[in-house]
Amino acid sequence: MLDVKGGLKPTNNMLVDEQVAMFLHILAHHVKNRVVQFYFGRSGETISRYFNIVLMAMMRLAEELFKKPEPIHEDSIDEKWKWFKNCLGALDGTHVKVKVPMKDKARYRNRKGEITTNVLGVCSPDAQFIYVLAGWEGSAADGRVLRDAINRRNGNLKVPQGQYYLVDAGYTNCEGFLAPYRGQRYHLSEWRDGRHPVNARECFNLRHASAHNVIERCFGMLKLRWAILRSPSFYPVRTHCRIVIACCLLHNLIRQQGSDPLEDGFEEMDMDISNTDAPPILTIEPSNAWGNFHETLANEMFADFMRHTDSR
Structure with missing residues (x-):
């Protein structure tokens, strides 16, 4: 859904799966950026950038997911x-x-x-x-x-x-x-x-x-x-x-x-x-x-x- 309807695409550095996993991990556990860096082996700037990319893709699913x-x-x-x-x-x-x-x-x-x-x-x-x-x-x-x-x-x-x-x-x-x-x-x-x-x-x-x-x-x-x-x-x-x-x-x-x-x-x-x-x-x-x-x-x-x- 995020790919087809949300416009979320893989890049040379990160697959869609990892982008979404990182996004969900932050929402579910509310951990600080440096903790996510440790788990995913990514820089703080990369984590912040992809979090916002996935978030905007989620916004595009509102019409699809709202009852x-x-x-x-x-x-x-x-x-x-x-x-x-x-x-x-x-x-x-x-x-x-x-x-x-x-x-x-x-x-x-x-x-x-x-x-x-x-x-x-x-x-x-x-x-x-x-x-x-x-x-x-x-x-x-x-x-x-x-x-x-x-x-x-x-x-x-x-x-x-x-x-x-x-x-x-x-x-x-x-x-x-x-x-x-x-x-x-x-x-x-x-x-x-x-x-x-x-x-x-x-x-x-x-x-x-x-x-x-x-x-x-x-x-x-x-x-x-x-x-x-x-x-x-x-x-x-x-x-x-x-x-x-x-x-x-x-x-x-x-x-x-x-x-x-x-x-x-x-x-x-x-x-x-x-x-x-x-x-x-x-x-x-x-x-x-x-x-x-x-x-x-x-x-x-x-x-x-x-x-x-x-x-x-």
């Missing part, structure tokens, strides 16, 4: 997703540590005091990335990043009319983005020890959390597999943002090729577009129609929950 969103069908029997008809997947943000010049640190400092970039990730119900936007400063609010994602001229996040993504309470509940109820139990850890919903909003939040958790598992597997995402690298922010996207593309490739060995440990983890002629959603504003849809869905969920409870 095409598919809405949940009316006849879905998936216990986590069957209530969310026409839902395309889940959306959330995560922070990745970066190194920036001293003058930029204030902008990149997040609420925890860490220097990070705020990464927006969107994934499908089968835990493959659909869209990733990296580069926003760590101080940027999640809602601001989402607004940028749907309004970009090139490579924007498309949400067709009548379809939507699940988002957490940090985002506005509006057309195209279905959020949980605030002020109610939400995180899966709050439902352990045999607790059950006592009203429609709690029932909605429980089922929303169960489905939305797929994006948290994606982020968890991503950072567990690629050590370069767990601590600041020595690459410039622009390069590090490309590295984030490359890791997401590799995540998808692994899942497309078969069973992911990391998945079992994340199955119950609770961590803190189809074609259409209709125009995509371009605003993030609450509306009465969307609020009514939210409330109706919650009531249907709770009525179903009570029917199953009474039948036991």
Whole structure:
């Protein structure tokens, strides 16, 4: 794929196999340049040059490897997703540590005091990335990043009319983005020890959390597999943002090729577009129609929950 579609070619000094092996070794182990020099017997300049060559080749595979969103069908029997008809997947943000010049640190400092970039990730119900936007400063609010994602001229996040993504309470509940109820139990850890919903909003939040958790598992597997995402690298922010996207593309490739060995440990983890002629959603504003849809869905969920409870 990197050869045919990414334009990666062997040179007189290095085969494609070695270029890719070196690239993957750096992503997976986040080792310093001199360590890679020792393992591969190459100069520091050669390693740096070929790392960037392979990285750019990976960027050319984005259209090939990013998952095409598919809405949940009316006849879905998936216990986590069957209530969310026409839902395309889940959306959330995560922070990745970066190194920036001293003058930029204030902008990149997040609420925890860490220097990070705020990464927006969107994934499908089968835990493959659909869209990733990296580069926003760590101080940027999640809602601001989402607004940028749907309004970009090139490579924007498309949400067709009548379809939507699940988002957490940090985002506005509006057309195209279905959020949980605030002020109610939400995180899966709050439902352990045999607790059950006592009203429609709690029932909605429980089922929303169960489905939305797929994006948290994606982020968890991503950072567990690629050590370069767990601590600041020595690459410039622009390069590090490309590295984030490359890791997401590799995540998808692994899942497309078969069973992911990391998945079992994340199955119950609770961590803190189809074609259409209709125009995509371009605003993030609450509306009465969307609020009514939210409330109706919650009531249907709770009525179903009570029917199953009474039948036991």
